[in-house]
Amino acid sequence: MTDLLYTDVEDELRSSVRSLLADRVSQPDVVDLKLWRTLAVDLGFAGLPVPESAGGAGASWRETAVVLEELGRTVAPVPFLGSAVLATAALLGTGDPLLDALAAGSRTATLAVPVSASGLLPSVALVDGALTGTVTSVVDAAAADVLLVPTADGLYAVEAADVTRTPVVSFDLTRPLSDIVLDGAPGRRVGDASLVADALTAAAALLASEQLGVAEWCLTTTVEYVKTRRQFARSIGSYQAVKHRLADLWVQVTQARAVARYAADCLATGNPDLPVAASLAQAFCSPVAVKAAEECVQLHGGIGFTWEHPAHWYLKRARANASSFGTATQHRARLATLVALPTP
Structure with missing residues (x-):
């Protein structure tokens, strides 16, 4: 049976990445190559799924997914998706020397x-x-x-x-x-x-983890805000309508975590269910990330619509991701083919 719970190693990895990003990412804008060098070279996160024999960390795509969750939480401006996911997935198993350079962080590709x-x-x-x-x-x-x-x-x-x-x-x-x-x-x-199709499937599967990170930040930040924002002498989080919206969102984010974790595990273990898991992840997690970002902006009220508040970065990342490597609609159509749904 597939275990979707985070391992102790994954929890330690998350703690390390979160601590680094908390110190280094404030208001994202342009690509931060210094941060990328820290992640790729100093910490070795660019080569997590690459075998040690090829200069990598010898971990798996599950650990890469954990890093993507944290990058999503901060919308970190680093070329991780292009180099550590797309390019690495395309080269993994080829034995090409470029893979060694990507794993070491000495070169970046997409x-x-x-x-x-x-x-x-x-x-x-x-x-x-x-x-x-x-x-x-x-x-x-x-x-x-x-x-x-x-x-x-x-x-x-x-x-x-x-x-x-x-x-x-x-x-x-x-x-x-x-x-x-x-x-x-x-x-x-x-x-x-054929390496291209494999890389795009891997990217679709792992992008769900970043979308999960975006959604979790939006939910957590919004819950904290509605607890402290007062209107008519009471916190707005005490109103039933607000409670219902956030409770519904919590359920969706929790479900998205299971879907994203399954897709990452299928990729890591070579599970033949990967095409289904990847399309399911995008069909489900993509709309959840957008919904979470929209709720974050709206429930923050006037401040949520300002450039000074970071909510707009998360909405932009969620919206951009929603059209990356296939839209939710395209993946639903692909799912219908993969599971042989009857034509109406």
């Missing part, structure tokens, strides 16, 4: 697919050993040293210095996007094109 991709390959062509094409809205590309570019022939590692990266306006400024233009860029083949 998968050159649109952040909204849910399985389709971008239109990049391989001509005479060089790559040509355009990929839009690539997550964490601005901070990457290497881009993993999928083609119909396979997955290629391309030095970021050999492509043109143009920043695009992102709804979530803590997770910048870039358009990539390849004009005869040299590439080194690292594996088959």
